[in-house]
Amino acid sequence: MRRGVLLDTRPLVAFLNRRDEYHEWAMAQWSQIVPPMATCEAVLSEACFLLSRMHGGSEPIMDLLQRKIIVSSFRLEDQIQPIQKLLKKYRSVPMSLADACLVRISELYPENRLLTLDSDFGLYRRNGRQMIPAITPQ
Template sequence: MTRGVILDTGPLVAALNPHDRHHGWAREQWAGIRPPFLTCEAVVTEACFLAHRFASRAEDAVIALIERGVLDLSFRLADHVSAVTRMMKKYHDLPMSLADACLVQMSRRHPGSVVLTLDADFRIYRSDTRQSIPVWMPDN
């Protein structure tokens, strides 16, 4: 069991796609986490788009996770748009996606949380106090 987990697109899609190279890792991580996962609508949008690429109705599985309370979408971009916009400008050279900016903002609002991700850019992003964002990702 782990503390609050903020879910990025990569592990969500990997958990649903048995052909994804990180499928086993993602499923293993999910098994040790008590829902709900904190995430945002930008992640859900990305996941639905990517899921549809490997199975025609795979986005239904993403929506089902919301319906079952596995995904917590309580983050409201409208409440954090200034901070999210500032971050996207700060990290424009990566570039930082809207979903990543929302997740970093969520990590700032949920001290002690960890971001479950496949995206190495999260090792670059920083908190308000210039600390690294706690991440949980595969070693390779």
């Protein structure tokens, strides 16, 4: 069982959407994880938007939050300078706000691994040079 997992948008969407091509992979990963998984409000916003056309929309996300399966304690206003630095550094990728927040969370909690489907995390570095430990299907 895995503890200390950071959650990106696509694995959350894949877990909740049976039609998603990565649904089975996401289900298998979630079964190996001891909650809670940490994330940020930018990830939750992206996921709610992506699930908005699905039956139930964002309700399953709110349920996961209420049950503390996922938690969002990251406060963007407390991390403006490091986030701005990341967004500027990776402007050419480009880096989303959600990705910048996850990189910053991984800097604050270096023992955690990131559950993601986003290959850009192979390019991003925490603390300038360190790869972000990730759980991916590759």
